[in-house]
Amino acid sequence: MRLAEMFPEEEDSEPVNWDYNHDFKCSKLALYFEVNTPPADGIMHPEAVLLLDDQSSTMRFFENARALKGVDGQAAMDKAKDEERMKLRMSRYMWGKFRGKHSPQPLADVVRIHPACTLEQILTDERMIVPNMLNQILVFPEDHDAHKAFLKERKVLDILNPILD
Numbered sequence: 001m002r003l004a005e006m007f008p009e010e011e012d013s014e015p016v017n018w019d020y021n022h023d024f025k026c027s028k029l030a031l032y033f034e035v036n037t038p039p040a041d042g043i044m045h046p047e048a049v050l051l052l053d054d055q056s057s058t059m060r061f062f063e064n065a066r067a068l069k070g071v072d073g074q075a076a077m078d079k080a081k082d083e084e085r086m087k088l089r090m091s092r093y094m095w096g097k098f099r100g101k102h103s104p105q106p107l108a109d110v111v112r113i114h115p116a117c118t119l120e121q122i123l124t125d126e127r128m129i130v131p132n133m134l135n136q137i138l139v140f141p142e143d144h145d146a147h148k149a150f151l152k153e154r155k156v157l158d159i160l161n162p163i164l165d
Contacts, residue, residue: 003115023141030147031113032138035127035157043098044091048105109155113137116162125160
């Protein structure tokens with residue numbers, strides 16, 4: 001299992017270089033992923049991850065990303081920048097109109113992950129958000145203060161258990 005390789009149990013093994021206090025041990029980890037819960041009124045925060053609902057919106061996302069890199073020339077890059085600015089402006093306007101300009105983005109609910117789950121099981125769960133094609137798994141030492149603070153801010157909806165063959 002990859003978690004056991006990354007976060008070994010043995011005291012004499014080498015921890016990851018940023019684990020100064022040796023808090024991250026495989027058996028003492030709490031793992032979570034954020035859940036896709038669109039707001040009831042349909043108004044997304046301007047900094048929220050926009051969902052790519054279908055193949056057409058996915059293609060537009062990649063075409064704009066390519067144009068913004070300048071791959072298709074300066075004119076295409078300028079046009080893509082203008083389109084993205086207009087989308088952001090409209091999103092900010094809608095958010096300010098209905099929620100107030102300084103209203104913070106609500107925190108997403110989470111699902112706890114059993115450490116024996118495979119990455120495939122996690123990524124194929126329909127509730128999993130994969131922003132910008134990067135999967136995010138939140139990892140905390142079980143008894144750490146940061147984990148306790150996280151649980152005060154977030155609602156845990158479920159536990160994703162491993163599927164045993």
